[in-house]
Amino acid sequence: MAKLINGTKISNDIKNEIKEEVKELERIKGIKPGLGVILVGENPASKVYVSSKQKGCEEVGFLSDAIKMPETATEAEVLKQIEIYNNRKDIHGILVQLPLPSQIDKIKVLEAISPLKDVDGFHPVNIGKLVAQEDGFVPATPAGIIEMLKREGITIKGRNATMVGHSEIVGKPCALLLLNEWATVTVCHIETRDLKMHTLNAEILVVAVGKPYLIKEDMVKDGVVIIDVGINRITTDKASPELLSWRKSDFDVKGATLIGDVDFQKIEPKASAITPVPGGVGPMTIAMLLKNTLKSAKIFAQLK
Ligand code: NAD
Numbered sequence: 001m002a003k004l005i006n007g008t009k010i011s012n013d014i015k016n017e018i019k020e021e022v023k024e025l026e027r028i029k030g031i032k033p034g035l036g037v038i039l040v041g042e043n044p045a046s047k048v049y050v051s052s053k054q055k056g057c058e059e060v061g062f063l064s065d066a067i068k069m070p071e072t073a074t075e076a077e078v079l080k081q082i083e084i085y086n087n088r089k090d091i092h093g094i095l096v097q098l099p100l101p102s103q104i105d106k107i108k109v110l111e112a113i114s115p116l117k118d119v120d121g122f123h124p125v126n127i128g129k130l131v132a133q134e135d136g137f138v139p140a141t142p143a144g145i146i147e148m149l150k151r152e153g154i155t156i157k158g159r160n161a162t163m164v165g166h167s168e169i170v171g172k173p174c175a176l177l178l179l180n181e182w183a184t185v186t187v188c189h190i191e192t193r194d195l196k197m198h199t200l201n202a203e204i205l206v207v208a209v210g211k212p213y214l215i216k217e218d219m220v221k222d223g224v225v226i227i228d229v230g231i232n233r234i235t236t237d238k239a240s241p242e243l244l245s246w247r248k249s250d251f252d253v254k255g256a257t258l259i260g261d262v263d264f265q266k267i268e269p270k271a272s273a274i275t276p277v278p279g280g281v282g283p284m285t286i287a288m289l290l291k292n293t294l295k296s297a298k299i300f301a302q303l304k
Contacts, residue, residue: 003274004274005227005275007148007275007279007282010148010152011144012283014147015056015287018287023061025294026061028301032062032090034063034065034297035290036094037053037094037097038067038078038081038082039066039069040071040096040101041071046099049097053095063091074103079108085117086113089300091117092300093119094114095113096110096120119137119140119296120140120289121136121143137292138177141169143177143288144284146178148284152273156183156204157182159183159184159204160183160184161185161204162201162205163175163178163188164205164206171187175187200220200221203221203225207262208229208261209261210232212238212261213262215263217266217267220267220270223272224271226271228262228274228280230262231277245265258278262274262277
């Protein structure tokens, strides 16, 4: 049986460590880390993400500030709010919740955030630093994946790692981080011709696609370490017996459930370690965002 990698526990450990550091920062420098979030529009998922980020801030003793703008906000109005956060001394991390309404240029907005406060790690300066292996801000989800592997004592160096998915938010930065840790990395995407050939070669398999059970039992080798980033919400209209093979009781209670990109039940006996969905990578993202904000506050306080 595979070792279950408990993201909830690891993220709680990280949050407890952050809490201690926040107390120390306030004691020594009188500084409380501050996160400023800009939310444009009424996207329900975005609202949930923003409120869980704010809750995370409260948990660890950060200042949390949010600017909520209407769906009709102009690009200039959003840029103005970023400028205000860039100049605020009590705000050390800024994030703009994505997606943005179509009248707003995402690239312009992300590039307006000061790279020194870019705790999401999406600014080209921070992406460049990741490539150059310089100290900067790394996107939270891939940073959380590496943190989990390290805290679980899983060797990365020298191993064959396959990254399925090549998004800017997860796949590409995760592939770079694995490479920076000296894994031999293969990146697969929608145009990859023989996905199975690459997943079968993996000693560490990270999957971030958003397709339920894309990865099947015959696509992985014995002893593989599996990190399942996918979050797929299964509602009544999608609830086939196959998809609900291991989350049926949750579905029966709630009328919907979450599953990953990996056929967990069938693959778990073959793997040496695996993350569940939910309770795997998901909780790590907020913990790492908070860690990035703390890092920024420490740099501002000249403690780093
Ligand atoms: P995305 O839609 O931006 O990218 C999907 C990627 O999958 C693309 O690179 C695409 O080329 C690849 N892909 C699509 N079909 C494929 C196939 N058949 N074979 C191989 N590759 C294929 O998605 P994203 O933002 O990277 O998110 C991916 C998943 O991870 C989603 O389910 C999302 O909800 C989840 N996610 C979770 C967290 C978290 O746990 N905190 C954070 C971010 C994203």
